[in-house]
Amino acid sequence: xxxxxxxxxxxxxxxxxxxxxxxxxxxxxxxxxxxxxxxxxxxxxxxxxxxxxxxxxxxxxxxxxxxxxxxxxxxxxxxxxxxxxxxxxxxxxxxxxxxxxxxxxxxxxxxxxxxx
Amino acid sequence: xxxxxxxxxxxxxxxxxxxxxxxxxxxxxxxxxxxxxxxxxxxxxxxxxxxxxxxxxxxxxxxxxxxxxxxxxxxxxxxxxxxxxxxxxxxxxxxxxxxxxxxxxxxxxxxx
Numbered sequence: 593x594x595x596x597x598x599x600x601x602x603x604x605x606x607x608x609x610x611x612x613x614x615x616x617x618x619x620x621x622x623x624x625x626x627x628x629x630x631x632x633x634x635x636x637x638x639x640x641x642x643x644x645x646x647x648x649x650x651x652x653x654x655x656x657x658x659x660x661x662x663x664x665x666x667x668x669x670x671x672x673x674x675x676x677x678x679x680x681x682x683x684x685x686x687x688x689x690x691x692x693x694x695x696x697x698x699x700x701x702x703x704x705x706x707x708x
Numbered sequence: 709x710x711x712x713x714x715x716x717x718x719x720x721x722x723x724x725x726x727x728x729x730x731x732x733x734x735x736x737x738x739x740x741x742x743x744x745x746x747x748x749x750x751x752x753x754x755x756x757x758x759x760x761x762x763x764x765x766x767x768x769x770x771x772x773x774x775x776x777x778x779x780x781x782x783x784x785x786x787x788x789x790x791x792x793x794x795x796x797x798x799x800x801x802x803x804x805x806x807x808x809x810x811x812x813x814x815x816x817x818x819x820x
Contacts, residue, residue: 598751624806633716635797635810636752685751689806694740694759697799697808699751 595619596688598700606708607678613671613703615686621666622688626697627659630683642669676707716795718815727785727818731798731811734779738800742808743772743783746795755783755796785816793818 595618603611615625623644628636640661641649648661658680660672669688673680683704687697721727733741739760744752758765758772758781765772771784781798795815799808 596751626807635812638807638809641807687751694757694803696742696754696757698754699744701751702749704749 596686596698596700598686598703600703601701602704602706604706604708605676608675609707611673611676611705613673613684613686613705615669615671615688615700617667617688617698620688620690622669623666623691625663625669625686625688627661627669627671628685628687630685630702632683636685639671673705676705678707681705681707716813716815718817720817720819721788723788723790723818723820725788727783727788727792727816729783729785729796729814729816731781731783731814732779733781733798733800733809733811735800735802735809736776736779737802738809739802740800741772741774741781742799743770743781744797744799744810745792746797746813748794752797788816788818790818790820792816 597616599614625642627639629639630636638651639654642661642663644663650656663669683702685702687699689695689697742757743755745755746752756767756772758774763774769786773782795813797813798811801808
């Protein structure tokens, strides 16, 4: 079946550091990928939609200069958390879907980001 | 709409029993629904989906029921096993929208 790979699985770094997270679709091309954030015991909150070859679409309240998204190929999207602070600590999850309507999104295994 | 919550509702069942997890949605335009299973520390895993032109769909040990009149979705798991213990989320979208809106989730605990 479809596989989405996310890397790294865990990051621990100091405040002020920028962190890059990669999301790859391994066996299908994804013109669209999604980035979510999940706090403990809560649901997934959509941060942005990543579009191959064009700018990402951010949800209301998500700072585009804080969370930089690049979708340079049909199989890779990256999320960079710039100048991370403790309040950015969270579980970040990406997903990808194939083309066509009513296609399910397939998720990576997430990145646990801890900012000290 | 947004999904918020300080804690997840929990459904506790005995191994071998059937489980029913419910989900309500609010957008009458939603026409595609998905159930996901999320184990601790992992991303959501696709279980089953259903389109609005159907009211029931069956998979292996799972059945999804859709009631568009009351905007309600349920996931039935037959002969629940300890490996089914996880958090289950429903998600919805509509034609023309690529992103999903997730429900608040239900934790399923299976007692051996």
